[in-house]
Amino acid sequence: MSYFSVTEAQDCILEHASCMNMERVALHDSLNRVLACDVSANRNHPPYDVSAMDGYAVRFADLAEATTDVPVALTVVDDIRAGVMPQVKVLPGKAARIMTGAPVPAGADTVIRVEDTQDAGDRVSILVPQKQGANIRPLGENLRNGEIVLTRGTEITPGVLAILAMVKQKEVSVFARPTVAILSTGDELDSIDEPVDENKIPDANSHALYAQCRSIGITPTLLGIAHDNPIELRAKLAEGLKYDVLLASGGVSVGHHDFMRPMLDALGITMHFWRVAMRPGHPLAFGTSENGLVFGLPGNPVASMVCFEQFVAPACRAMMGHKRLFRRTIMARLAHDVKDRVGRAHFVRVTLSRDEQGYVATSTGAQGSGVLLSMAMADGLMLIPAESEGFKKGDMVTIQLLQGMEFQQAACLQEG
Amino acid sequence: MSYFSVTEAQDCILEHASCMNMERVALHDSLNRVLACDVSANRNHPPYDVSAMDGYAVRFADLAEATTDVPVALTVVDDIRAGVMPQVKVLPGKAARIMTGAPVPAGADTVIRVEDTQDAGDRVSILVPQKQGANIRPLGENLRNGEIVLTRGTEITPGVLAILAMVKQKEVSVFARPTVAILSTGDELDSIDEPVDENKIPDANSHALYAQCRSIGITPTLLGIAHDNPIELRAKLAEGLKYDVLLASGGVSVGHHDFMRPMLDALGITMHFWRVAMRPGHPLAFGTSENGLVFGLPGNPVASMVCFEQFVAPACRAMMGHKRLFRRTIMARLAHDVKDRVGRAHFVRVTLSRDEQGYVATSTGAQGSGVLLSMAMADGLMLIPAESEGFKKGDMVTIQLLQGMEFQQAACLQEG
Numbered sequence: 026m027s028y029f030s031v032t033e034a035q036d037c038i039l040e041h042a043s044c045m046n047m048e049r050v051a052l053h054d055s056l057n058r059v060l061a062c063d064v065s066a067n068r069n070h071p072p073y074d075v076s077a078m079d080g081y082a083v084r085f086a087d088l089a090e091a092t093t094d095v096p097v098a099l100t101v102v103d104d105i106r107a108g109v110m111p112q113v114k115v116l117p118g119k120a121a122r123i124m125t126g127a128p129v130p131a132g133a134d135t136v137i138r139v140e141d142t143q144d145a146g147d148r149v150s151i152l153v154p155q156k157q158g159a160n161i162r163p164l165g166e167n168l169r170n171g172e173i174v175l176t177r178g179t180e181i182t183p184g185v186l187a188i189l190a191m192v193k194q195k196e197v198s199v200f201a202r203p204t205v206a207i208l209s210t211g212d213e214l215d216s217i218d219e220p221v222d223e224n225k226i227p228d229a230n231s232h233a234l235y236a237q238c239r240s241i242g243i244t245p246t247l248l249g250i251a252h253d254n255p256i257e258l259r260a261k262l263a264e265g266l267k268y269d270v271l272l273a274s275g276g277v278s279v280g281h282h283d284f285m286r287p288m289l290d291a292l293g294i295t296m297h298f299w300r301v302a303m304r305p306g307h308p309l310a311f312g313t314s315e316n317g318l319v320f321g322l323p324g325n326p327v328a329s330m331v332c333f334e335q336f337v338a339p340a341c342r343a344m345m346g347h348k349r350l351f352r353r354t355i356m357a358r359l360a361h362d363v364k365d366r367v368g369r370a371h372f373v374r375v376t377l378s379r380d381e382q383g384y385v386a387t388s389t390g391a392q393g394s395g396v397l398l399s400m401a402m403a404d405g406l407m408l409i410p411a412e413s414e415g416f417k418k419g420d421m422v423t424i425q426l427l428q429g430m431e432f433q434q435a436a437c438l439q440e441g
Numbered sequence: 442m443s444y445f446s447v448t449e450a451q452d453c454i455l456e457h458a459s460c461m462n463m464e465r466v467a468l469h470d471s472l473n474r475v476l477a478c479d480v481s482a483n484r485n486h487p488p489y490d491v492s493a494m495d496g497y498a499v500r501f502a503d504l505a506e507a508t509t510d511v512p513v514a515l516t517v518v519d520d521i522r523a524g525v526m527p528q529v530k531v532l533p534g535k536a537a538r539i540m541t542g543a544p545v546p547a548g549a550d551t552v553i554r555v556e557d558t559q560d561a562g563d564r565v566s567i568l569v570p571q572k573q574g575a576n577i578r579p580l581g582e583n584l585r586n587g588e589i590v591l592t593r594g595t596e597i598t599p600g601v602l603a604i605l606a607m608v609k610q611k612e613v614s615v616f617a618r619p620t621v622a623i624l625s626t627g628d629e630l631d632s633i634d635e636p637v638d639e640n641k642i643p644d645a646n647s648h649a650l651y652a653q654c655r656s657i658g659i660t661p662t663l664l665g666i667a668h669d670n671p672i673e674l675r676a677k678l679a680e681g682l683k684y685d686v687l688l689a690s691g692g693v694s695v696g697h698h699d700f701m702r703p704m705l706d707a708l709g710i711t712m713h714f715w716r717v718a719m720r721p722g723h724p725l726a727f728g729t730s731e732n733g734l735v736f737g738l739p740g741n742p743v744a745s746m747v748c749f750e751q752f753v754a755p756a757c758r759a760m761m762g763h764k765r766l767f768r769r770t771i772m773a774r775l776a777h778d779v780k781d782r783v784g785r786a787h788f789v790r791v792t793l794s795r796d797e798q799g800y801v802a803t804s805t806g807a808q809g810s811g812v813l814l815s816m817a818m819a820d821g822l823m824l825i826p827a828e829s830e831g832f833k834k835g836d837m838v839t840i841q842l843l844q845g846m847e848f849q850q851a852a853c854l855q856e857g
Binding site for chain 2 (some may be wrong): 067071078166182184332356383428
């Protein structure tokens with residue numbers, strides 16, 4: 026039985042994770058999706074030179090002699106507010122009061138901030154000299170009519186969504202999300218809807234996977250628990266194969282009571298690998314059907330969750346058109362020695378803290394793959410490569426950030 | 442006019458951002474919310490000692506002489522699958538086949554992985570010695586009945602949600618989310634629902650703020666555009682004050698046509714500050730009403746977005762019971778010199794790349810606050826403290842990660 030490395034397994038999976046078709050969605054539903062078409066500007070923005078400040082629109086040539094000691098005094102000939110086109114040209118020796126966002130009037134080429142002036146009714150004194158063109162945002166600085174402003178493949182962040190709003194795309198073309206079905210397998214499991222049975226093990230995997238899918242923007246379908254009964258299991262698997270991605274946890278190990286493998290064959294699933302050289306999570310299987318991808322995830326919730334982040338999330342993100350597939354990693358200093366056996370990549374749950382030199386990573390303690398609480402409390406996964414015997418206290422290590430929404434306690438603004 | 446520093450402004454805001462009441466939500470809707478009550482286990486988990494591997498349950502004492510050269514042979518007396526309680530005790534010289542997750546039978550104290558054995562029908566040879574207790578997950582390793590497993594204030598990550606599923610909390614008590622209203626102000630704005638008017642500026646702020654709220658789990662209400670008309674503005678503001686948080690962008694500058702300030706007073710809003718010493722974004726105002734918080738955000742979309750991340754998101758997260766309020770920061774090496782004026786904290790939009798030594802930050806170029814595209818394309822904001830004159834190429838700088846969902850292109854597994 027061949028063991029794929031984590032990277033080999035990822036490569037194999039991504040080879041089969043092709044981009045979904047495009048669909049049209051409302052602008053407000055497009056956040057975190059990926060543009061399936063280029064988007065062009067339908068206007069210049071700003072539509073004209075606008076003031077970037079509240080102040081006075083002036084002719085730069087008039088300011089030649091202005092210093093803090095000897096201000097230049099100009100006659101105020103207009104009062105220009107945002108949204109109103111100015112009617113009066115600014116002639117030599119004149120100025121116009123102007124608001125942020127208002128059009129710069131003809132004749133003027135520079136805006137002086139109100140803080141740098143002294144107002145005396147119909148006269149204004151310019152106290153601080155400026156560069157020519159200061160405080161003016163030129164026509165088309167943001168967008169030029171007809172030019173492509175966003176390209177196919179762009180992830181729709183809040184800033185991108187704002188640009189889509191600017192060009193009035195009330196609907197946008199994005200890559201569809203894969204449909205995902207989640208199935209837990211095993212006679213030992215009881216579902217959240219059943220009363221507590223002291224002799225059974227509650228199905229945590231379905232819900233962990235559900236939440237992980239939601240974290241990447243997919244609302245999956247829970248198919249429930251399939252018991253180790255060939256008819257039931259086959260029916261549930263057949264149901265799951267109607268989805269673009271089927272996540273089946275448990276049942277993919279090498280045990281004697283393992284119905285999964287022959288059944289997958291019978292259902293027309295081509296299996297590409299059965300195991301990955303990693304801890305936790307090595308009983309990870311991957312196959313493809315005519316319709317989509319099939320992941321056989323470990324029955325253990327921690328292992329299943331780690332595998333989701335390494336394999337399922339990148340595949341689903343690729344299908345949704347994303348280029349950034351993997352969770353962000355940062356470097357951190359290790360707080361203590363970590364010994365490891367050579368042969369498998371190890372994902373160690375850690376918490377992160379900070380000191381003057383940067384992030385410090387500390388193991389959450391017991392790394393038994395049963396200890397789900399340590400997964401729940403982890404800020405990230407420390408990556409120990411397969412060929413490493415571990416790290417020493419003080420070593421710089423790579424930490425994969427785990428949470429879908431990354432926030433921290435201290436602002437770290439380092440203000441004086 | 443006093444200028445708060447960013448930190449002073451954050452402190453002032455957070456003093457007024459008190460935690461919301463609790464509410465009950467369905468488990469699957471609780472992701473990213475914060476627990477408002479402690480949660481106790483309603484069972485032991487595992488409910489009994491279970492095998493962590495497919496293999497053989499044995500008596501450790503029987504293995505004393507096992508070596509790779511001289512295996513110990515045991516008689517297989519049972520075949521134990523997950524979910525079925527074993528009926529046969531493992532006596533000296535005996536072993537039971539056991540599946541991952543199955544209960545360890547009486548008499549056995551160690552599990553040998555199937556890979557470390559040789560099966561010969563009703564006999565099994567143990568090829569590799571093990572420690573006593575190996576491959577057994579003890580009763581209660583995950584959860585102990587009656588013990589508190591999750592405390593009030595815990596953020597519901599996928600791992601936490603899995604634990605809630607284990608203790609069958611189909612509904613959970615979480616802190617409510619604040620209601621948020623968004624209002625754009627200014628005669629120069631046209632809404633996404635109107636046809637393109639070349640002389641107007643499209644309202645991007647409403648949509649950027651909408652998306653930023655969604656990124657932190659809040660679906661806000663858009664109140665539309667209020668023009669610079671006292672009656673219309675007052676009516677819209679009064680409507681906005683019915684929400685826990687009102688975000689009003691534009692109109693909070695110091696210009697002559699500024700209706701906002703006197704009107705806020707008249708509406709019973711106590712203003713705490715009008716300006717913050719930062720770039721972009723210094724016309725940031727903050728007040729409180731009887732009912733909630735009022736933010737006066739800059740009319741410029743980039744400045745408004747930067748202010749949202751520094752001030753609004755932390756306030757909303759505090760109201761939702763989060764302890765981690767601020768976007769995560771990382772250290773990166775600067776790709777080029779960045780000069781800066783002393784006096785204001787500067788948030789410079791950057792993209793991140795990687796080399797052997799870690800992250801490299803590069804300015805997105807033009808930092809004019811009108812350049813919304815550079816905000817859309819930024820991976821983060823480089824923080825230049827108010828007292829700094831900038832940084833040199835090669836300096837380590839602090840980068841606030843911007844995206845709500847942090848993913849990257851390379852897996853960075855560093856596998857051999």
